[in-house]
Amino acid sequence: MLGPVILAASRSDKMRRFVSAAPGTKQVVDRFIAGETVDQVIPIVKDAAAKGLEVTLDVVGEDITTVEQSHAARDAYLELIGRLEALGLGERAEMSVKLSMFGQALEGGHELALANVRPVVEAAAAIGTTVTLDAEDHTTLDSMFAIHEELRKDFPQTGCVIQAYLFRTEDDARRLAAAGSRVRIVKGAYKEPASVAYQDKAEIDKAFVRIVRILMAGEGYPMIGSHDPRLIAITQELARQAGRKPEEYEFQMLYGIRSEEHVRLAAEGHRMRVYTAYGTDWYGYFMRRLAEKPANLLFFARSILTK
Ligand code: FAD
Numbered sequence: 001m002l003g004p005v006i007l008a009a010s011r012s013d014k015m016r017r018f019v020s021a022a023p024g025t026k027q028v029v030d031r032f033i034a035g036e037t038v039d040q041v042i043p044i045v046k047d048a049a050a051k052g053l054e055v056t057l058d059v060v061g062e063d064i065t066t067v068e069q070s071h072a073a074r075d076a077y078l079e080l081i082g083r084l085e086a087l088g089l090g091e092r093a094e095m096s097v098k099l100s101m102f103g104q105a106l107e108g109g110h111e112l113a114l115a116n117v118r119p120v121v122e123a124a125a126a127i128g129t130t131v132t133l134d135a136e137d138h139t140t141l142d143s144m145f146a147i148h149e150e151l152r153k154d155f156p157q158t159g160c161v162i163q164a165y166l167f168r169t170e171d172d173a174r175r176l177a178a179a180g181s182r183v184r185i186v187k188g189a190y191k192e193p194a195s196v197a198y199q200d201k202a203e204i205d206k207a208f209v210r211i212v213r214i215l216m217a218g219e220g221y222p223m224i225g226s227h228d229p230r231l232i233a234i235t236q237e238l239a240r241q242a243g244r245k246p247e248e249y250e251f252q253m254l255y256g257i258r259s260e261e262h263v264r265l266a267a268e269g270h271r272m273r274v275y276t277a278y279g280t281d282w283y284g285y286f287m288r289r290l291a292e293k294p295a296n297l298l299f300f301a302r303s304i305l306t307k
Contacts, residue, residue: 003291007191010287011063020283024303028296032256032289033060034278038083041278044255045084045093052266053274055093056132056252060279061101067112070103074116076279081123090127094159095120096275098134099144110143114150121155132159132182132223137190138166138197145172152181159223163188164208165197173211177218184223184252185211189288209234216242216249225252225275227261246270254289 009015019025034044041057048055059076061069077095084090097120102113121131133148135141148160159182162169166188176183187204188197198204208231215222216238224235232251239249250271253262266272277285290296 002294006291016283022304028300033282034276049092055274055276056096058096058277060277060285061281062098062284063100070116073101077120085127094129095131114147130157135161165204173214177220180219182221184225186225222249227258
């Protein structure tokens with residue numbers, strides 16, 4: 001019930017101002033956001049490496065409104081990649097990007113986003129790592145997949161994300177699996193209408209399993225982005241049935257969520273990557289994390305009221 005309300009609030013400027021200014025917000029934000037600067041996130045990458053974990057780094061930001069902000073997004077990722085290279089951490093960390101942070105929704109935004117993401121993908125490849133294009137709301141996906149296809153001509157390791165809640169996704173999974181792509185499958189975090197997406201949790205879970213089966217049987221590299229213990233167990237079984245070795249797929253979870261499970265799966269011999277978001281424009285990302293689990297909202301409300 002609360003999830004859709006919070007997701008609607010995640011796009012409201014008024015709520016953004018209220019939440020950002022509320023006392024007690026920072027304490028809750030810190031659970032999900034690894035820091036505001038590259039300097040703060042680097043020790044987290046090192047710590048993850050020491051625990052046998054890999055990371056994907058996301059500079060938070062989305063729905064920008066000017067071309068300058070698109071250039072700034074590119075520069076923020078290039079700064080990050082430069083630091084990873086200098087510290088020899090390139091192969092431990094990949095990057096995740098949201099194309100709306102690169103101006104995808106502006107006039108001429110498809111071309112702008114492609115032009116500014118390309119140097120990021122190029123720089124990542126130069127230090128031995130790669131970039132995955134996150135999936136945003138369904139209206140952005142045709143453009144995202146087209147940019148993914150374009151980038152893969154020169155950088156075939158570029159990944160993309162598909163969302164189990166969308167009716168279209170099984171077809172996307174078949175196409176991407178045949179093309180040999182790196183594909184992250186997630187349940188989906190946006191507020192989508194019943195005309196394009198399953199609304200029922202059980203239906204979404206069933207679709208997730210069908211899609212994992214397609215990816216495991218295909219030519220690509222499946223990345224399973226979920227904290228759901230049942231889906232993780234099913235994935236392990238589907239990987240076994242498909243004859244995939246542990247290095248032929250990976251699990252991914254979010255920084256701050258089920259952290260003990262990150263370490264447990266890595267210790268079992270699985271490749272585990274922790275999606276680690278950092279930066280100052282955390283509002284949209286943070287609100288989606290609140291929407292996923294109502295208990296987070298209660299915790300947040302309590303921390304505001306007790307400050
Ligand atoms: P759920 O059934 O939601 O959760 C299973 C269990 O995990 C819960 O019972 C709870 O214990 C724990 N849990 C889950 N979420 C939270 C939370 N916020 N706080 C506390 N505990 C929680 N979505 C997109 O739309 N596009 C993307 O590009 C995208 N990238 C992602 C990348 C990664 C690595 C991951 C893990 C998720 C990503 N998501 C993305 C979010 C995803 O769509 C889901 O919203 C999110 O993962 C919750 O679904 P779940 O599979 O964990 O299952």
